[in-house]
Amino acid sequence: MEKSRKEKYIGRRMPRRDALVKAQGRAKYTADYRTADMLWGKAVFSGMAHARILRVDAAKAEALPGVVCVMTAKDLPAAKKYGIFCADKPVIAENMILYEGDPIAFIAAETKEIAEEAAALIEAEYEALPVVEDPREALRDDVPPIHENHPVTGNAKVMAEVTLDRGDVDAAFAEADIILEDDFETPQIEHVYLEPDCCIARWVDDTDVLEIVAPQQAVYSTLRALAPVFGLPESRVRFISPYVGGGFGGKEDSCCDLAVIAGLLAMKTRRKVYSEFTAEEVFRYTGKRHGSYVHHRMAATKDGRVIGLDIDIILDKGAYQSMSGLTGGPHAVAQRTVLYAAGPYSVENVRIRSRAVFTNHPYGAAMRGFGAPQIHFAGESQMNELAHRLNMDPVAIRKLNMITPERPTSFGQVLTEENGLGLEECMDKVKAELDKPFMPKHPVRPSQRRGMGLAAYIYGTGMPYKSEGAMCVVHVNRDASVEVGISTTEMGQGAQTVMAQIAAEALGVPVETVNVPLPDTFLSPDSGPTVASRSTTFVGNAILDACRKLLAGFTEAVAHGVGCSPEEVTYAKGVFAAPDGQEIPLRRAIYMAATQAIPQSAVGIWYPPVDIGFGPKGGNSMHTYSFGCQGIDLLLDVETGEIELLRSVLACDIGHALNPQLVEGQMEGGAVMGLGYALTEGVEYKKGVVSNDSMKDYVILGFKDLPQMTSIIVEAANCMGPFGAKGVGEPPLVATAPAVREAIRNASDGVKLNRIPFTPERVITGIYKAKEGGQTS
Amino acid sequence: MVMRLWVNGVEKEVQAEEDTMLIDLLRDRLHLTGTKKSCCSGECGACTVLVDGLPFRSCITPALVCEGRRVETIEGLGDAAHVHPIQQAFVDAGAVQCGFCTPGMILTAKALLEKNPEPTEEEIVEAMSGNFCRCTGYVKILDAVRSLVPYRPQEKEEKG
Numbered sequence: 001m002e003k004s005r006k007e008k009y010i011g012r013r014m015p016r017r018d019a020l021v022k023a024q025g026r027a028k029y030t031a032d033y034r035t036a037d038m039l040w041g042k043a044v045f046s047g048m049a050h051a052r053i054l055r056v057d058a059a060k061a062e063a064l065p066g067v068v069c070v071m072t073a074k075d076l077p078a079a080k081k082y083g084i085f086c087a088d089k090p091v092i093a094e095n096m097i098l099y100e101g102d103p104i105a106f107i108a109a110e111t112k113e114i115a116e117e118a119a120a121l122i123e124a125e126y127e128a129l130p131v132v133e134d135p136r137e138a139l140r141d142d143v144p145p146i147h148e149n150h151p152v153t154g155n156a157k158v159m160a161e162v163t164l165d166r167g168d169v170d171a172a173f174a175e176a177d178i179i180l181e182d183d184f185e186t187p188q189i190e191h192v193y194l195e196p197d198c199c200i201a202r203w204v205d206d207t208d209v210l211e212i213v214a215p216q217q218a219v220y221s222t223l224r225a226l227a228p229v230f231g232l233p234e235s236r237v238r239f240i241s242p243y244v245g246g247g248f249g250g251k252e253d254s255c256c257d258l259a260v261i262a263g264l265l266a267m268k269t270r271r272k273v274y275s276e277f278t279a280e281e282v283f284r285y286t287g288k289r290h291g292s293y294v295h296h297r298m299a300a301t302k303d304g305r306v307i308g309l310d311i312d313i314i315l316d317k318g319a320y321q322s323m324s325g326l327t328g329g330p331h332a333v334a335q336r337t338v339l340y341a342a343g344p345y346s347v348e349n350v351r352i353r354s355r356a357v358f359t360n361h362p363y364g365a366a367m368r369g370f371g372a373p374q375i376h377f378a379g380e381s382q383m384n385e386l387a388h389r390l391n392m393d394p395v396a397i398r399k400l401n402m403i404t405p406e407r408p409t410s411f412g413q414v415l416t417e418e419n420g421l422g423l424e425e426c427m428d429k430v431k432a433e434l435d436k437p438f439m440p441k442h443p444v445r446p447s448q449r450r451g452m453g454l455a456a457y458i459y460g461t462g463m464p465y466k467s468e469g470a471m472c473v474v475h476v477n478r479d480a481s482v483e484v485g486i487s488t489t490e491m492g493q494g495a496q497t498v499m500a501q502i503a504a505e506a507l508g509v510p511v512e513t514v515n516v517p518l519p520d521t522f523l524s525p526d527s528g529p530t531v532a533s534r535s536t537t538f539v540g541n542a543i544l545d546a547c548r549k550l551l552a553g554f555t556e557a558v559a560h561g562v563g564c565s566p567e568e569v570t571y572a573k574g575v576f577a578a579p580d581g582q583e584i585p586l587r588r589a590i591y592m593a594a595t596q597a598i599p600q601s602a603v604g605i606w607y608p609p610v611d612i613g614f615g616p617k618g619g620n621s622m623h624t625y626s627f628g629c630q631g632i633d634l635l636l637d638v639e640t641g642e643i644e645l646l647r648s649v650l651a652c653d654i655g656h657a658l659n660p661q662l663v664e665g666q667m668e669g670g671a672v673m674g675l676g677y678a679l680t681e682g683v684e685y686k687k688g689v690v691s692n693d694s695m696k697d698y699v700i701l702g703f704k705d706l707p708q709m710t711s712i713i714v715e716a717a718n719c720m721g722p723f724g725a726k727g728v729g730e731p732p733l734v735a736t737a738p739a740v741r742e743a744i745r746n747a748s749d750g751v752k753l754n755r756i757p758f759t760p761e762r763v764i765t766g767i768y769k770a771k772e773g774g775q776t777s
Numbered sequence: 778m779v780m781r782l783w784v785n786g787v788e789k790e791v792q793a794e795e796d797t798m799l800i801d802l803l804r805d806r807l808h809l810t811g812t813k814k815s816c817c818s819g820e821c822g823a824c825t826v827l828v829d830g831l832p833f834r835s836c837i838t839p840a841l842v843c844e845g846r847r848v849e850t851i852e853g854l855g856d857a858a859h860v861h862p863i864q865q866a867f868v869d870a871g872a873v874q875c876g877f878c879t880p881g882m883i884l885t886a887k888a889l890l891e892k893n894p895e896p897t898e899e900e901i902v903e904a905m906s907g908n909f910c911r912c913t914g915y916v917k918i919l920d921a922v923r924s925l926v927p928y929r930p931q932e933k934e935e936k937g
Contacts, residue, residue: 015868022876023864023883025811025851032810192911194815194823194877245813245877246911279816492875492912661871668914669874695820695909702915703906709916 009501009511010723013661016497017516018243018490027243030215031198034274038200039068041265041275042115043103044122045285049360049688050146051097051126056104060121066114069269070122071106077267078231082256084221085330086152089320089363091229091260097126098146099319099360100689101257101285108265108273131688135316135357136293146319146358152326159317160325160334160356163616164341164411167349169299172308176299180385184296184378185755186737187682188316189289190282191367192700195245197254197286198276201262205270210237212263215244216255217489218529219519225256230263234521237263241519244491248673249366251491252531253322254286283693287365288683290324290333290356291316292374298382299349304390304397306347306383309410313337313354313375318363323370324356330465333364335614336371342410343379344423344458344627345401350410360688366531368670372459372734373677377756380455380738384745385752394742395427398456409458412618415625420726422653422716423456423627429712430454430631433649438708440635440646447639450646451747454631455738460622461718461727462534464614469607470527470538474503474546476600480574480586481513488539489519489530493729494662495539501658502540502722506547508574509586525603533626533727536658538606540722546604553602557593558584608720624718624726628652630671630735633707636747641764643679643744645707648672652732653714656724660713663728667711670732676701677733678740682757782843784809785853793840800824800835803850811851811880822908825881826850832888832907851880854887862930863887863921870921874912882908882918890928898923 021027046053058070073080073094080094081087093102105122109115132138132146138157145155153159173179199214210230216222219239227234239259244251254277262275277285292315299308315334317324325332337354356364387397402423408414415421434452444450462468473485484503488495496516504511517523527539551571559566562578570577576584584592593600608623631649636642650671657663680699684692692698717724737756744758745751751766780793784807791806803809803826812835815823819837826835827849828842855861863883866872873879882905889896889904896904901922910918 013871015871016873018876019868019871019873020857020860020864022873022879023851023867024855024857024860025809025880026857027876028810029813029877031814032804036805194813194821194875194909194911196815244875245815246875248911279818279821494874665871665874665913665917668916669910669912670914672914673911694818695816696818700909700911702909703902703919706902706915706919709914711916 007505007723009505010658012659014497014501014659016494017500018496029195029243029245030200030213031276033200033213038272038274039108039110039265039269040112040115041262041273042107042119043261044105044107044119045100046097046102046104046124046126047100048097048126048128049100050129050131052129053093053095053097053104054125054127057123058105060123061107061118064114064118064121066110067107067118068110068271069108069265071264071268072104079228081151082225082229082260083321084225084252085326085332086321088151099362101362106261106265108269131360133359133361133685133688135314135359138357138359146360158355158357159321161327162325162331162335162338162354164338164350164352164618165616166412166618169308169310169349169351172349173299173310176307177302178300178386178389180298180382182296182382182754184294184381186292186374186377187756188291188361189367189677189681190683190698191248191250193246193248193250196277196279196282197258199258199262200272200274201266202272203266203270208236210263210267212238212259213240213242214255214259215251216241217247217251217491217531219487219521220526221252221529222255222259223521226259226263229260230267239521241489243518244489247489247491248368249370249531250287252529253365257286280693283698284690285362287322287363288318289367290364290371290374294375294378296378296382298386300386302390304386304392304400306345306401308349309342309347309352311341311352315354315356316361316364317356317358318361319358320363322363323366324364333371337375339411339621340372340375340458341379343376343383344403344456346403346407347410361685368673368730369734370730372457373737376455376457376734377737380735381741381754384453384738384742394454395431398427399424411614411621413620418719419624420653420655420716420718422714425714426627426629426651426653427456429651429714430629430649433710434631434633438633438647444635445637447637448635449638449747450635451743452631452633453739453742453746454629455735455742456629457627457731457734459533459626459727459731459734461537461624461626462608462622463532464612464621466612469605470542471525472527472539472542472546472604473525474543474550474602474604476550476590478587478590480509480590482507482509482515484514484516484543485524486516486527486539487519487524488527488535491530493666494659495535498536498658498662499539499543502543503547506544507551508572533729533731536725537721537727540725541606542604544722545606546602549602553598554589554593557596557598558589560596561592623720626652626654626726626728626731628731628735630739632739632743634743634747636744638748638767641760641767643758643763645675645705647708647710648675649710650732651712651714652728653716654728655718655721655726656715657713658723658725663713664711666728667732668709671709671736672701674733674736675740678737678756678758680757780841780844782845783847785849795839795841797840798836799826799838799840799843802840803835809850809852813877813880815877822885823878823881825884825908827884827888830888830891832885851883854883863925866921866924870917870924872913872917872921878908878910886922890925894928895926
């Protein structure tokens with residue numbers, strides 16, 4: 001795997017720079033900064049998913065000794081709603097409860113116990129309204145809209161509708177040899193980051209600044225979303241994100257839900273306020289992966305070519321916008337389900353519609369994969385069904401259909417080898433690995449059947465907006481040590497480590513001398529949110545840009561100092577060489593720059609040099625795409641429906657692995673999260689209220705569930721990536737569920753399960769129905 | 778009431794009530810924030826500390842249970858200048874991502890390895906199975922623990 005490259009740090013398995021402080025308990029997360037003098041900030045909830053608020057009376061709570069302040073909707077100082085894409089989520093609900101996480105009051109008290117006692121003293125009356133849980137039901141004419149006056153959509157039931165319409169779909173279906181039609185369903189998923197959301201806020205009196213410390217994935221998004229709630233210009237609100245105990249997309253939004261509580265209470269009381277959600281509250285009130293209902297029609301020829309797709313996607317939006325996207329843009333999850341509806345294949349005739357529909361569930365948020373896992377479950381399941389129908393090899397049929405330089409994406413984007421097209425290699429390697437003999441470690445029970453399956457994926461790096469770019473500031477000190485100013489969150493992925501590798505490589509300095517501080521809107525420039533598998537590529541490129549600018553300046557300083565032209569000066573490994581043989585170390589060059597009015601700090605910037613513009617007729621969306629293939633080998637107990645995982649083989653084309661150990665970490669973690677998506681996870685509700693609100697009832701996979709895990713890094717370099725890199729954070733879980741489905745199908749003589757998670761009950765029901773000759777679901 | 782216990786080898790006298798959980802005693806009263814608070818219901822293992830060498834979920838363990846006993850937290854294993862071999866193994870294996878489960882994982886591994894210096898694969902999985910991680914997929918955590926077998930901490934410390 002390790003190639004012989006000229007780089008010193010890039011491509012090396014360098015240990016994470018935060019690993020030791022975390023392993024020693026010295027790394028500080030937000031809650032670790034709490035001190036005894038802070039007030040306890042608490043939000044009060046109704047316990048209902050849909051209701052009209054008739055009365056909220058805080059008098060008794062306010063009168064409780066130790067309560068410093070109670071806020072209800074009438075006490076809000078400025079904007080009453082917030083949101084990253086549009087301000088539609090009430091800071092404190094005034095008239096309506098649209099999901100269980102709508103607070104009715106905020107309390108600041110001297111202690112947690114007093115705050116809880118006060119919360120119980122808030123008196124409220126409600127008129128319960130019918131709870132809408134299924135977005136398909138929400139669309140029915142006899143079901144009233146959830147929003148009566150949404151700031152963007154008014155009383156419409158659809159928050160976002162994104163379409164793609166290319167070619168002649170009806171003609172394709174008319175001339176098809178085979179038409180496959182089926183429905184697929186995926187649940188809402190909780191991120192289950194181990195660090196529950198929390199927040200510390202304080203009013204900094206001497207500078208009139210509101211300072212907020214919270215685990216966040218996107219400090220600038222939080223800032224822009226919440227400054228209006230505090231009634232302050234963005235320049236007077238300071239957001240800091242310390243180490244983050246896992247995010248997976250959730251901490252783009254959930255941090256806002258906490259920051260409004262602590263922030264407003266700190267402004268009002270002029271005291272430091274700490275606020276947190278318990279793990280149960282995180283389950284109940286924060287955003288979820290969108291649930292999905294996909295109606296999928298595929299038209300193919302008898303030799304295995306997919307010639308048409310007609311797909312209707314309905315997403316469980318939950319109560320507020322969050323990350324579904326807006327019909328008029330920016331598009332988000334709804335759009336990604338459309339973009340990836342054809343998977344990594346070139347299909348000419350496509351009619352795809354995705355609608356995010358309001359329900360009384362927690363808001364559909366960003367979660368690792370951002371719409372791709374949902375639509376790949378449908379699409380890759382169908383691709384496997386087509387292979388079965390034609391008795392074709394699943395890899396062969398995928399190669400026949402995959403995107404190539406001659407065969408563009410379903411949205412018309414032409415990808416060349418320079419963009420990195422590693423799907424074929426991924427599939428070949430997964431198949432070769434699965435074909436190796438493997439014996440289960442224990443005797444196989446007579447009721448256990450073996451099955452294998454695979455699925456493939458496509459996933460773009462970054463976001464398909466014209467505003468998608470990154471900034472950074474790289475500063476070189478007089479001793480040639482380096483500070484890299486970025487707003488990228490360190491939430492476990494290893495950003496600090498990779499960014500330091502990139503800067504050290506580019507500047508030719510020891511990596512140990514590069515410091516990458518954690519995000520702080522007062523100190524870090526906006527390098528964009530830590531989302532979309534974008535950081536290494538976008539922010540890494542911005543760092544390279546800054547380093548190039550710095551070296552150009554230092555080269556000029558040296559040239560002027562020694563009396564030659566800059567073109568005659570070379571730089572390598574920390575030393576400038578002049579044509580007369582003089583060697584000038586970097587430290588000296590920096591000093592020379594400082595005496596010649598040449599900057600020692602540089603702003604780096606990177607926007608992809610691609611014309612981005614997705615519309616209903618298609619268009620370029622991301623500058624590059626990651627590809628991959630997931631293989632699964634399992635044992636299915638046909639009597640109990642239990643699944644025992646034997647092997648997970650995952651190959652990811654990630655362009656170039658700048659740190660293979662970190663890449664494997666993303667792949668292994670992603671695969672296991674994907675296996676949980678396939679087998680055990682899913683938020684359950686009773687009347688819109690989350691019923692499995694703990695890790696006892698919401699099961700994520702543990703040590704005992706692990707199969708043998710194989711991670712294969714494939715490197716089809718992205719010519720626009722830093723050192724060839726493209727995204728790896730999210731893609732590893734995109735194809736897991738359809739691969740598991742296929743393995744179950746092959747273990748069970750054809751049982752088709754179209755709804756995840758594949759719990760033993762669903763599997764056994766599927767087997768039973770198949771025996772009866774009925775439909776499975 | 779005032780209770781007495783040994784925390785990381787140091788005797789402490791500290792105020793605790795019947796409903797004070799060990800995690801709050803450690804984090805809020807002794808300022809040992811390396812112990813992480815996550816599920817608060819004994820499900821995830823992030824808050825694991827050792828009480829007389831055995832792994833305890835500090836979020837559901839009343840502090841008073843530890844009266845007169847030895848409590849070991851992640852801070853007791855090492856510091857910047859003295860890296861414990863289990864901590865080093867986690868660093869080397871790439872077993873740390875967001876880090877929130879890490880202190881509990883390391884202490885659970887320590888309890889296992891001190892009791893059973895040569896655990897089998899099954900024994901490792903069994904001992905670790907109450908600790909959850911959402912980032913790593915467990916692979917590199919297992920690599921880290923395996924790399925310590927057979928466990929001879931003194932020897933490794935001297936080498937390190």
